[in-house]
Amino acid sequence: MHDERMISFMFDTNLTKHLAELSKINFTDDEIAVISNEMSEIISLMDTVTEYNIDETFASADPVQFSDLRKDEIKDSFPREEILKNAKGKSDTCFKVPKVV
Amino acid sequence: MNDLLKCTVKELSNKLNKKQISAVELTDAYLKRINEVDGKVNSYITVCNEQARISAEKAQKIIDAGSANALTGIPMSIKDNICTKDIRTTCASKMLEDFNPIYNATVINRLNDNNIVMLGKTNMDEFAMGGSSQTSFFGGVKNPYNTECVTGGSSGGSAASVAANLCAASLGSDTGGSVRQPAAFCGVTGLKPTYGAVSRYGLIAFASSLDQIGPVARSAEDCGIILSAIAGRDENDGTIKNIDKADYCSKIGMSMKGIRIGIPKEFFGDGIDSEVRQAVMNAAKEYEKMGCILEEVTMPSLKYAVASYYLISSAEAASNLSRFDGIKYGYRSENGNTYEEIIKNTRHEGFGAEVKRRIMLGNYALSSGYYDAYYNKAVKIRGKIKAEYDEIFKTCDCILTPTAPSVAYKIGALENDPVKMYSADICTVTVNIAGLPAISTPCGYSSNNMPIGMSIVGNSLREATIIAVADAFEKQFETKEASI
Numbered sequence: 001m002h003d004e005r006m007i008s009f010m011f012d013t014n015l016t017k018h019l020a021e022l023s024k025i026n027f028t029d030d031e032i033a034v035i036s037n038e039m040s041e042i043i044s045l046m047d048t049v050t051e052y053n054i055d056e057t058f059a060s061a062d063p064v065q066f067s068d069l070r071k072d073e074i075k076d077s078f079p080r081e082e083i084l085k086n087a088k089g090k091s092d093t094c095f096k097v098p099k100v101v
Numbered sequence: 102m103n104d105l106l107k108c109t110v111k112e113l114s115n116k117l118n119k120k121q122i123s124a125v126e127l128t129d130a131y132l133k134r135i136n137e138v139d140g141k142v143n144s145y146i147t148v149c150n151e152q153a154r155i156s157a158e159k160a161q162k163i164i165d166a167g168s169a170n171a172l173t174g175i176p177m178s179i180k181d182n183i184c185t186k187d188i189r190t191t192c193a194s195k196m197l198e199d200f201n202p203i204y205n206a207t208v209i210n211r212l213n214d215n216n217i218v219m220l221g222k223t224n225m226d227e228f229a230m231g232g233s234s235q236t237s238f239f240g241g242v243k244n245p246y247n248t249e250c251v252t253g254g255s256s257g258g259s260a261a262s263v264a265a266n267l268c269a270a271s272l273g274s275d276t277g278g279s280v281r282q283p284a285a286f287c288g289v290t291g292l293k294p295t296y297g298a299v300s301r302y303g304l305i306a307f308a309s310s311l312d313q314i315g316p317v318a319r320s321a322e323d324c325g326i327i328l329s330a331i332a333g334r335d336e337n338d339g340t341i342k343n344i345d346k347a348d349y350c351s352k353i354g355m356s357m358k359g360i361r362i363g364i365p366k367e368f369f370g371d372g373i374d375s376e377v378r379q380a381v382m383n384a385a386k387e388y389e390k391m392g393c394i395l396e397e398v399t400m401p402s403l404k405y406a407v408a409s410y411y412l413i414s415s416a417e418a419a420s421n422l423s424r425f426d427g428i429k430y431g432y433r434s435e436n437g438n439t440y441e442e443i444i445k446n447t448r449h450e451g452f453g454a455e456v457k458r459r460i461m462l463g464n465y466a467l468s469s470g471y472y473d474a475y476y477n478k479a480v481k482i483r484g485k486i487k488a489e490y491d492e493i494f495k496t497c498d499c500i501l502t503p504t505a506p507s508v509a510y511k512i513g514a515l516e517n518d519p520v521k522m523y524s525a526d527i528c529t530v531t532v533n534i535a536g537l538p539a540i541s542t543p544c545g546y547s548s549n550n551m552p553i554g555m556s557i558v559g560n561s562l563r564e565a566t567i568i569a570v571a572d573a574f575e576k577q578f579e580t581k582e583a584s585i
Contacts, residue, residue, distance in 0.1 A: 015465075016461070018468075019461045019464050019465055019468070020461070022464040022468060023419065023448070023457075023460045023461055023464050024423070024426075024441075024444050024445050024448055025445060025448045025449050025452070025457055025460065025461075026442070026445035026446050026448070026449040027449060027457075035457070035458070035461065038458060038519060039458070039461060039462070039465070041519070041520050042411075042458070042462055042519055042520060042523070043462075043465070044520070045407070045408055045411070045520050045523060045524070046408045046411065046412055046462070046466070046475060047408075048404065048405055048407075048408040049405055049408045049409055049412065049474075049475060049478040049479050049482060050474055050475070050478060051405075052402075052405050052478065052482060054478070054481045054482060054485055064296065064297075064310045064340055064536070065297070065340070065342075066339050066340060067297070067334065067338075067339060067340065067341050067342060067343050068343060069339065070336040078203055078204065082203040083203065083429075085201070085203065086200055086201060086203075086429070086430035086431070087428070087429055087430060088427065088432075088433035089428075089433065095428055095429060097428055097440050097443070098437075098438060098439055098440050098443060099439075099440075100440050
């Protein structure tokens, strides 16, 4: 079993780049170095949860409960032209994006 | 300054109904003060001059017809992460700088049904991520008690607009203390309702299992009046509780004799400034004089709460904010030739530093190899904290804690130290983690005249009780006005 408290020490620029990819954020190399340091400090704080040996019986407790669902009735959605109003790129009744394939 | 602008919602409602002032005159007086003073505070991102006057004229007709209720004609501000149809809603971010929602949040429709006057949209930490209201794309908010100090956050604009008499009341949102802590820093009252008491439809999501909209006002009673208007079932929010409309002021004036107040010792430890600790303990003694019974209680898991909160909220934020891709709405980068490049550049250029940190943290906590150690553990701690609250509420009617470890600090003091900034949320996050209601009200002033807030936490859906308990203290506490 690995030592969970060691996780934070592995926070390097490669991990930051991996997370930036997952996050879809295009950091510069200088920013990657800065954010690697910041994330190491933040993860040290987060490591406090790994110190806690918790009673598993609390695992299922969840304060979020769903209400009774509404009836499944067909209703009009927002008008297409309204939805497109905030788009930076549009063409007729579609969002416009660079060629994907 | 016109003394009317300092009145509570209840007082203003009486004056409007007695025709001592018209809704248009009242609205104009607030708009005039916003124009003159808000440059020093920066509490508003958008001021709705024309719409406010139209709403005021409509409200006055309803008052003249004798059909007014407690909120008719009351000028309010709204946090800028709550969607308002055709009025820009920015989340204080470059990403949504020119975003005009095509629908109203449920709370806005409900306030409109009560014919309030919306004066404008208030400044905040970008995407509600922060405790200082300094991360806004539109510049930081300044504390009306001392403009060199922060307002707290993230609903800093809402709290400052109430404290500086730039509105009668406001709506904020609270994910980890974002209504209560700025209310404490700005010397006003802020209520975070039970999770599921108020619809989140139209609240731009930060952390969906923690977010809740709540009022900021000059009194607990005003918070109750506003909550009575906005709470209750909404078919557009699947997590809302099946609760009927209620009068959340119904218990105001009840006897405090025999009310059992829990004092959790962990909230009064070394990390809490002595002046804050003393002010809250003095308030506890006042409650004792009113006949309340103080009971020392314990919350052993408090020391794990901040980390648990940040892991859960950041994980949810990473998912919620993935919708900001520059395609459907919001900022779009002009750099990049492919779909992927445009999305990555849009998010790099559109989000501020703190938002990017939270997204990175959230994806870290959720990613393969770290999920069990962080996110899953945080969820388990969430259950443990909820269980500890349940245990306390077996014997207590409510719990009394400081709202923040310190009073408002100087602008810039924590900006480059996220760990210190996160740790300062220690007094508020457990309430969101457990989904409980809590109200912060002023209970003292520091040696440098900055407000100190205390929080009264209730069991689930016991808003009426904590409002009454806060009101009992407010009735005998003399507040000091902001210097602005």
